[in-house]
Amino acid sequence: MTGASAEPSGGPEGPLAALRAQIDEVDGQLLDLLARRLELVAEVGEVKGRHGLPIYAPDRERSMIEAKRAMAGERGLSPDLVEDVLRRLMRESYTHEKNMGFTRQAPDLGPVVIVGGGGRMGRLFGRMLTLSGYAVRVVERADTPEQVAEAVADAGMVLVSVPIHDTVGVISGLPPLPEDCLLVDLTSTKRAAMAAMLEAHPGPVLGLHPMFGPDVDSFAKQVVAYVPGRFPERSGWLLEQIRLWGARMHAVEADEHDHAMGLIQALRHFSTFAYGWHLAHEDRDLDTLLALSSPIYRLELVMVGRLFAQDPELYFDIITGSSDAVELVERYHERYGEVIALLREGDREGFVRRFGEVGAWFGEHADRFLTESRILLAHADSTRQ
Amino acid sequence: MTGASAEPSGGPEGPLAALRAQIDEVDGQLLDLLARRLELVAEVGEVKGRHGLPIYAPDRERSMIEAKRAMAGERGLSPDLVEDVLRRLMRESYTHEKNMGFTRQAPDLGPVVIVGGGGRMGRLFGRMLTLSGYAVRVVERADTPEQVAEAVADAGMVLVSVPIHDTVGVISGLPPLPEDCLLVDLTSTKRAAMAAMLEAHPGPVLGLHPMFGPDVDSFAKQVVAYVPGRFPERSGWLLEQIRLWGARMHAVEADEHDHAMGLIQALRHFSTFAYGWHLAHEDRDLDTLLALSSPIYRLELVMVGRLFAQDPELYFDIITGSSDAVELVERYHERYGEVIALLREGDREGFVRRFGEVGAWFGEHADRFLTESRILLAHADSTRQ
Numbered sequence: 102m103t104g105a106s107a108e109p110s111g112g113p114e115g116p117l118a119a120l121r122a123q124i125d126e127v128d129g130q131l132l133d134l135l136a137r138r139l140e141l142v143a144e145v146g147e148v149k150g151r152h153g154l155p156i157y158a159p160d161r162e163r164s165m166i167e168a169k170r171a172m173a174g175e176r177g178l179s180p181d182l183v184e185d186v187l188r189r190l191m192r193e194s195y196t197h198e199k200n201m202g203f204t205r206q207a208p209d210l211g212p213v214v215i216v217g218g219g220g221r222m223g224r225l226f227g228r229m230l231t232l233s234g235y236a237v238r239v240v241e242r243a244d245t246p247e248q249v250a251e252a253v254a255d256a257g258m259v260l261v262s263v264p265i266h267d268t269v270g271v272i273s274g275l276p277p278l279p280e281d282c283l284l285v286d287l288t289s290t291k292r293a294a295m296a297a298m299l300e301a302h303p304g305p306v307l308g309l310h311p312m313f314g315p316d317v318d319s320f321a322k323q324v325v326a327y328v329p330g331r332f333p334e335r336s337g338w339l340l341e342q343i344r345l346w347g348a349r350m351h352a353v354e355a356d357e358h359d360h361a362m363g364l365i366q367a368l369r370h371f372s373t374f375a376y377g378w379h380l381a382h383e384d385r386d387l388d389t390l391l392a393l394s395s396p397i398y399r400l401e402l403v404m405v406g407r408l409f410a411q412d413p414e415l416y417f418d419i420i421t422g423s424s425d426a427v428e429l430v431e432r433y434h435e436r437y438g439e440v441i442a443l444l445r446e447g448d449r450e451g452f453v454r455r456f457g458e459v460g461a462w463f464g465e466h467a468d469r470f471l472t473e474s475r476i477l478l479a480h481a482d483s484t485r486q
Numbered sequence: 487m488t489g490a491s492a493e494p495s496g497g498p499e500g501p502l503a504a505l506r507a508q509i510d511e512v513d514g515q516l517l518d519l520l521a522r523r524l525e526l527v528a529e530v531g532e533v534k535g536r537h538g539l540p541i542y543a544p545d546r547e548r549s550m551i552e553a554k555r556a557m558a559g560e561r562g563l564s565p566d567l568v569e570d571v572l573r574r575l576m577r578e579s580y581t582h583e584k585n586m587g588f589t590r591q592a593p594d595l596g597p598v599v600i601v602g603g604g605g606r607m608g609r610l611f612g613r614m615l616t617l618s619g620y621a622v623r624v625v626e627r628a629d630t631p632e633q634v635a636e637a638v639a640d641a642g643m644v645l646v647s648v649p650i651h652d653t654v655g656v657i658s659g660l661p662p663l664p665e666d667c668l669l670v671d672l673t674s675t676k677r678a679a680m681a682a683m684l685e686a687h688p689g690p691v692l693g694l695h696p697m698f699g700p701d702v703d704s705f706a707k708q709v710v711a712y713v714p715g716r717f718p719e720r721s722g723w724l725l726e727q728i729r730l731w732g733a734r735m736h737a738v739e740a741d742e743h744d745h746a747m748g749l750i751q752a753l754r755h756f757s758t759f760a761y762g763w764h765l766a767h768e769d770r771d772l773d774t775l776l777a778l779s780s781p782i783y784r785l786e787l788v789m790v791g792r793l794f795a796q797d798p799e800l801y802f803d804i805i806t807g808s809s810d811a812v813e814l815v816e817r818y819h820e821r822y823g824e825v826i827a828l829l830r831e832g833d834r835e836g837f838v839r840r841f842g843e844v845g846a847w848f849g850e851h852a853d854r855f856l857t858e859s860r861i862l863l864a865h866a867d868s869t870r871q
Binding site: 137183192347353371417470 | 497498501502505506508509510512513514515516517518519520521522523524527529531532535536539554557558560562563564567568570571572574575577578583596656668695698701703704708709711736738742743745747749750751756757759760761762763764765766767768769770772773775777778779780781782783785786788789790791792794795796798799801802805806811812814815816817818819821822823825826830831832834837839840841842843844845848849851852853854855856858859860862865866870
């Protein structure tokens with residue numbers, strides 16, 4: 102604007118247009134190479150699928166990334182840049198692999214019946230099981246008891262995927278299952294569901310909790326918690342099957358699971374709700390807040406606001422599904438109240454001391470999280486429009 | 487593991503090795519192209535720098551991305567994949583551009599004196615001003631009043647970049663500045679600093695607040711809030727200069743700024759502190775929590791834990807620097823307590839109604855945030871090791 106005085110003769114338009122034409126040419130080649138790489142990786146996935154190898158192999162991934170970082174260094178390129186681009190490509194590949202076939206781990210299993218198979222999570226499992234060669238039947242609320250009984254009569258597995266507050270009722274209402282049939286649920290709290298399944302069915306029982314929503318690109322790198330129920334040797338094939346889809350399986354007892362979920366789900370979601378409630382009552386101008394936001398605060402606003410684009414009933418169920426949620430939330434509220442005193446009294450020394458105690462509790466994770474968050478915030482910055 | 491029965495003769499090793507060799511070859515070409523593209527963009531940056539054009543041009547960026555998304559579609563590639571890769575490359579380019587020259591917007595300005603220029607933010611501004619052709623002098627705590635007076639005697643600008651709780655003291659203690667000298671500060675609360683600057687210096691005054699930490703890759707796309715002080719026509723060049731570095735400038739009054747910062751900084755950081763304090767007292771096993779974490783909860787743990795790898799004194803200053811921080815935090819605590827009753831009484835209907843009210847307050851932002859967070863969480867997943 103005031104730079105006109107420094108303008109050399111000729112102006113920038115000519116050289117800029119020439120450079121941009123070259124960039125377009127490079128981008129064309131780049132896109133062709135990206136497409137070629139995805140094709141090759143898809144072929145790898147096909148070979149793996151044919152031989153029953155899991156699509157996600159953490160050790161191989163790490164050594165591949167290391168090798169490519171070294172290649173980057175040799176070319177004077179940033180290793181972080183190359184790692185980020187390759188990880189983004191790998192994510193794309195996993196998405197493609199969601200649509201390929203997987204080796205069936207239980208060749209002789211009877212049909213799989215998904216109760217609530219029309220819901221989003223039920224549909225996701227239905228698709229993956231179909232891609233793995235199982236016959237999948239869907240049972241829904243509208244089906245009569247006779248239809249349900251007919252559907253499960255020769256079932257090899259019954260998978261219950263219904264809203265949390267319906268789970269126990271649906272399980273208790275199941276018709277008798279074949280003795281060998283594996284009964285599985287996907288509920289996000291496990292104590293009550295496990296008890297109901299063990300009560301309803303004398304055969305093999307397994308509890309699952311996918312730690313992700315139904316809109317993931319793929320199972321790759323996602324966590325699925327599992328709670329052993331009865332006859333674990335007869336559900337091992339399912340754990341292997343889900344591993345083959347790329348997930349990490351994490352064994353946990355029902356009590357420990359639900360206790361952890363109190364923090365991970367109930368307190369987390371409830372505090373987000375309370376913060377949204379607070380924001381709405383402070384009633385500041387959201388556009389001003391966004392305009393003045395640091396990358397971290399913008400991220401917080403995004404993570405709070407996203408909740409309210411979703412289903413309140415689901416969140417009420419998740420929050421109240423943890424039996425000790427109320428106590429946990431109350432303890433948090435109480436401790437929050439305690440530390441407000443540090444502000445009220447301007448107690449810098451007390452704040453710094455407690456800060457150090459929490460830092461000691463996080464241990465080496467704190468530094469690791471700081472590094473991880475910097476990478477993440479840089480991503481958030483670069484996608485911000 | 488159980489897939490051995492399905493193993494075709496020959497095994498997967500041969501075909502996999504051949505495919506991986508091809509992938510390595512493609513990656514070599516890919517890295518060469520990335521390097522070539524960065525070179526071309528650096529040349530664009532050089533031409534822009536010579537002609538005083540800003541390095542970040544939102545409209546051009548958007549239309550370039552749209553054109554490349556279309557190119558992706560023509561090749562059967564995911565437009566999102568191509569956009570993500572290009573944005574990552576652009577971020578890399580901005581980092582490079584931090585080290586190139588910028589057109590100087592105030593050709594006749596005397597030397598710039600940075601008070602606290604040895605701190606991290608002071609060093610960042612010092613580097614950018616040097617790259618823009620200004621003579622930069624640094625004044626530090628150890629300098630005597632005589633040395634400071636000598637440094638500012640012919641200064642064109644004095645930039646105060648010291649810890650929050652020192653800002654007013656340092657400004658009040660400045661020696662008389664030349665009448666034309668521009669006095670600027672970088673403090674994250676503005677009322678007190680503005681008053682002190684206007685009192686200390688009868689010449690041009692401007693308040694700045696960079697909405698980011700000193701470890702950013704570059705100024706590109708970052709927000710710098712500015713508070714007009716006195717003789718705004720004599721600080722316009724500085725706003726242009728910072729725009730040229732790539733930042734977005736956001737004008738705001740000191741009161742409005744500090745009011746917003748109460749939410750953006752004080753409440754945010756204090757709640758993070760309180761949550762860390764709560765976690766440390768619940769004293770669960772952090773590794774179990776991480777193993778069972780959904781992507782969202784992992785992100786939350788990361789954003790909480792990162793705080794405790796940083797300087798407690800700085801955070802105490804930021805939190806207590808907002809004059810109404812205590813009241814704001816207390817209101818939040820009170821509202822949090824009110825909504826706990828919904829849980830205690832199992833008031834589903836009341837929860838759902840309030841949820842809807844908050845959703846209405848967020849308006850169309852809620853859906854936008856949900857989309858944005860999905861992209862971000864996918865990034866977080868793919869960098870998770």
